[in-house]
Amino acid sequence: MNARDWCASNLHEERVTQALWDLEDPTPAKVRAALNGLGYIDERxxxxxxxxxxxxxxLDLxxxxxxxxxxxxxxxxxxxxxxxxxxxxxPFKAGERKV
Structure with a gap:
């Protein structure tokens, strides 16, 4: 990860966390709507x-x-x-998730 990504990651993490923190019953549709509301398009x-x-x-950034x-x-x-x-x-492909 380059320095630009490292710096930007903190800002994205904070704004996404704040938007989802108070989301009641966070279904996939509600999470998508919240992310769209922050300006993240469906393709990301x-x-x-x-x-x-x-x-x-x-979220592909x-x-x-x-x-x-x-x-x-x-x-x-x-x-x-x-x-x-x-x-x-x-194509977007993130590493494996930790369970």
């Missing part, structure tokens, strides 16, 4: 899936040769959003 949102009471997702992505779990006050790394080119 991947792997939306319900896991118990949480909805997991990836690659641009200008960067490799930044976010790995998130929307679960109210248990929401967690972490930076991850994707290939610099080609």
């Amino acid at each position: 949102i991947h792997g939306l899936e319900r896991s118990g009471t949480a909805t997991r997702f990836f 690659r641009e200008r040769g960067g490799r930044l992505c976010l790995d998130g779990s929307a679960a109210g006050e248990e929401t967690v959003v972490d930076k991850c790394v994707a290939p610099a080119t080609g």
Whole structure:
């Protein structure tokens, strides 16, 4: 991950976490709507899936040769959003999720 990605990751993590923190019953549709409301287009949102009471997702933030992505779990006050790394080119593919 380059310096630009590293710096940007903190800002993206914070704004996404804040948007999802108060989301009641975070279904995939509600999480997508919240991310869209922040300006993230559908083509950048991947792997939306319900896991118990949480909805997991990836957010592709690659641009200008960067490799930044976010790995998130929307679960109210248990929401967690972490930076991850994707290939610099080609289709989006993040690393395996930790269970």
